Amino acid sequence: GRRRCGTWKSERVIASRQGPHLRLAGGGAEIINFCANNYLGLSSHPEVIRAAVEVLEKFGAGLSSVRFICGTQSIHKDLEEKIARFHQREDAILYASCFDANAGIFEALLTPEDAVLSDELNHASIIDGIRLCKANKYRYKHMDMQDLEAKLKEAQKHRLRLVATDGAFSMDGDIAPLREICQLAQKYDALVFIDECHATGFLGPNGRGTDELLGVMDKVTIINSTLGKALGGAAGGYTTGPKPLIDLLRQRSRPYLFSNSLPPAVVGCASKALDLLMESNAIAQSMAAKTQRFRSKMTAAGFTISGKDHPICPVMLGDARLASVMAEDMLNRGIYVIGFSYPVVPKGKARIRVQISAVHSNEDIDRCVEAFTEVGRKHGAL
Ligand code: PLP
16 A cells, blocks of 8 residues: 555665765765755754763763653753743743654643644644644644634634644745734734744744744744754754743643653753854854755756745655656765655645755755756656
8 A cells, every 4th residue: 555655654774974965874875965854954063962972971871760750950951941041931841852842732731611723734743732632623724814813713712722833834844924823813812832843043033933033032922842953953842931831831741741851962962052053143044045045046947946945945846756756866866855745745746855954065055956957857847
């Protein structure tokens, strides 16, 4: 079934660090990698690695405990404080992943008297988190403000309303209209929650995320994000927002209460990544320039790239087979990209998703565009 449909997921084995250039296990030439969420290239940044080693030596491999029993070290409190400061929020709480942060928040916050309004294309972990809570559930059409308003009107009968959306959507590289969402939330007395996994560290003038980009840092109440993408790429997630909310999560959020503390080395990576980003936004700017280079050269070559100004650059191809044979042919030319087709994206909207990183060189970007042009011509996509 799945194998024949082309939806079977196999894993390529990497024999090197994560980075712009990789070696696959079993030999072969180096390939240029365009499918990691390593937007700022911090996964293998020498200072990030050194910080992790130092913290590992001092604080050990792990805690063998949840936070509230004997799993809280000074580094966990320091990182939470740093995350809150980065986002200009009151407090933050760490999780083993953003999947856990999303699994924990809705159930802890919402009762059967409340309502949650969720974009239909939200990440799987938000969908699962919402499934776990007993609030009334409304799903609005992707970024459709008329539909959101209609659902908000319907939801006025409930005690509390929470609008939940990805800040940036990972399949399309599009950005939620947060200004409009916050206006509607104000009009209909709702809270706003955003998942910033594909925004934290690089969107907005100082890389604070979608809320900074769209000028609504003071209007978004709750942010969940990951330490496993731009912020060093090791692992971990968090919620940041008002202190009473974070206090509540420490008491009630099940993935926090019943899962091991974040390993010290992982804390060390994220903490150093945040230091680097708070010192300077040069890395984020370098990524933005390369994103611009890729998007404009690909568009000039005749391709359609979905989204706008985001390092997720989906090359829209339509046909599932075309996306998969082109991705394979790209790898034959040393360019590692992945094709996505139904059911991951809608039928007839197959694509190859290219993700740009600050550590790609201009030559890497240009080689990718050249390969796309050759392969696109060969298979009739251009
Ligand atoms: N939310 C979004 C939008 C994501 O893309 C991901 C990525 O995997 C997650 C949540 C889960 O994050 P984590 O890998 O930290 O569990």
